[in-house]
Amino acid sequence: xxFLVALMCGVMxxxxxxxxxxxxxxxFLFGLILISNAANLxxxxxxxxxxxxxxxxxxxxxxxxxxxxxxxxxxxxLTAIVIGFGLFAFALVxxxxxxxxxxxxxxxxxxxxxxxxxx
Numbered sequence: 001x002x003f004l005v006a007l008m009c010g011v012m013x014x015x016x017x018x019x020x021x022x023x024x025x026x027x028f029l030f031g032l033i034l035i036s037n038a039a040n041l042x043x044x045x046x047x048x049x050x051x052x053x054x055x056x057x058x059x060x061x062x063x064x065x066x067x068x069x070x071x072x073x074x075x076x077x078l079t080a081i082v083i084g085f086g087l088f089a090f091a092l093v094x095x096x097x098x099x100x101x102x103x104x105x106x107x108x109x110x111x112x113x114x115x116x117x118x119x
Contacts, residue, residue, distance in 0.1 A: 005045045012038035025098065025105045029091050036084045040077045047073030 012034055019031030046069035057064045064071075095105065101109050
């Protein structure tokens with residue numbers, strides 16, 4: 001099962017890099033979100049994938065029993081999901097405002113502060 005998750009992480013990173021290399025700012029944003037989701041999945045899988053034994057500590061024990069998943073990566077991924085959603089919402093508003101101002105989403109045509117070459 002870990003092999004499939006690792007393969008899925010690799011495919012997601014490859015698709016994210018492909019999207020981030022495009023000149024369209026909206027595609028770049030989707031690639032950024034996809035690569036953050038791939039990183040979240042990788043962190044989640046590093047804690048162990050044990051669907052039959054949840055990461056719970058029984059009353060009176062100092063540590064969880066052997067073979068259960070680590071709860072720390074799950075908590076980190078939950079926090080990263082919330083932060084990623086906030087980043088996506090903020091960046092989406094910036095892209096929308098840039099489109100309203102400049103009329104394009106092509107990063108090469110967004111040269112508001114740079115003068116055009118007049119040769």
